[in-house]
Amino acid sequence: MHVSKSVVNELSRARYARNKTRFVDIPAEYDRSSKDNSLINAALIAGLYPKVLTIDPASGQMRTVTNNQPVSFHPSSVNVGKKLSEFGVNYLAYFTIM
16 A cells, blocks of 8 residues: 555654644545544554453452452442443453452
């Protein structure tokens, strides 16, 4: 697949710009998977691994992916009191486990 020089230049400017958030339009011919939610979820989970929790819909419990240990939300978390079914996903990413 060949990408035009103007697209490469635009992406490089966005990538190396300092202290700026820039959004880049991806040309339609290169945008093949943006509507495939399962592929996007898989890429996110792969990038966030190993800090991933799995939600067991049968038991309604969260477990770590790496060692299958049960976990729960910290009392100060904004997620305390929410039902796991409300998230609408089978995996969650975390920053710290205590």
